[in-house]
Amino acid sequence: MTMQMTVDDVQTRESRHILQLYRRAAVTFVRGQGVRLYDADGREYLDLLSGIGVASLGHAHPALARAIADQAETLLHTSNLFYHPLQGQLAERLANLSGLPRAFFCNSGTEAVEACLKFTRRYWYTRGESRSEMIALEESFHGRTFGSLSVTSDEHYRTPFAPLLGGVKFVPVNDPDALLAAVSPSTAAIIAEPIQGEGGVRPLTPAFARAISEACARTGALLIADEVQSGLGRTGYPFYFAALGLKPHLVSVGKALGGGVPVGAALVSEQVADTIAFGDHGSTYGGNLLACRAALTFLSELMEGGVMDSVKRVGQVFDQRLHGLAKKHPALIKEVRGLGVIWGLDLTRDAGPVVPAGIANGVIVNRTAETVVRLLPPLNITEAEANEAINRLDAALAAVGAA
């Protein structure tokens, strides 16, 4: 945005020409630095949301900015009709982190999930078994395209777009008996977020994870772990499925991977990869040089630059301070859930008013699942910044509690 443009200009133009799908908060950001965002009037905010878990290294990260600029001056895009040096390197790094040897690159989380669903269909088709039934979880969110929406439970998102893919059964999250009863020899795959994000930051329990493993072993059903929100260091683990002892056949990633450059990936086991043939799926942009360079820069900061260790340390600060807030605001906060830098404060009422109260107090948070204040800060937020941001959140909660 040019600085001459006023906030009113921005909002008026949008109201005329942008398809009205988002209820935006009344703030226009023009610049960022680390965990801080600045609005058009120069006011500063601590960003505990990082663009819904995307700006994983914060804003204007020097190494990421340099890598993107350098790549733009070198080569941005050639398509998947040709080789380039970076896609294989990125796939190899993701294979080492996930244990899944092959990657398909796309541009978003929903495309990553969509690819996992298509690869599941292809797996059973190649094996000559007509399995297409999917088991998904209540409170799940996997994206907005038709396949992903079909395994997303929220009726609000689904109903206007029916009919969706058939053969999807939803089971209550963290109910091992319900899961074991639902999975059968006709189940093609179970799809689950190891930590449900949009559903209110709800980690799967170890008992439920064991039931998933048992059901897959018993029936041969594939397991798709959707790590778009929980993956790539946000929990202090490369992937939360590993912390739960799960061994997925397919994993979807997105959000944090490009640090703000759109990139997603479906990571697949050799067993699944063996059933897929040339031309089965594809993407014009997927895995181009820009996306791969950004993702490689993020992974090198995460693994060699100390970011993963920092998530573990700062996770303790969030843990202690957010539980402290729950003690301080017992009439407002019912439960605190999360780890690392993914947290939810489940309130006794609609969490909506906390968002503008946060903005008024200089902290950006989000409401999800009606009653949950969700925090997805940049992975490299420092302990001092976390403390400062939680002080501001405390003030916002006090304002909401007093209202």
Ligand SMILES: Cc1ncc(COP(=O)(O)O)c(C=O)c1O
């Ligand atoms: C677990 C999960 N899967 C998939 C998606 C869809 O990602 P995208 O919005 O990039 O399509 C999201 C987005 O919030 C998500 O949290």
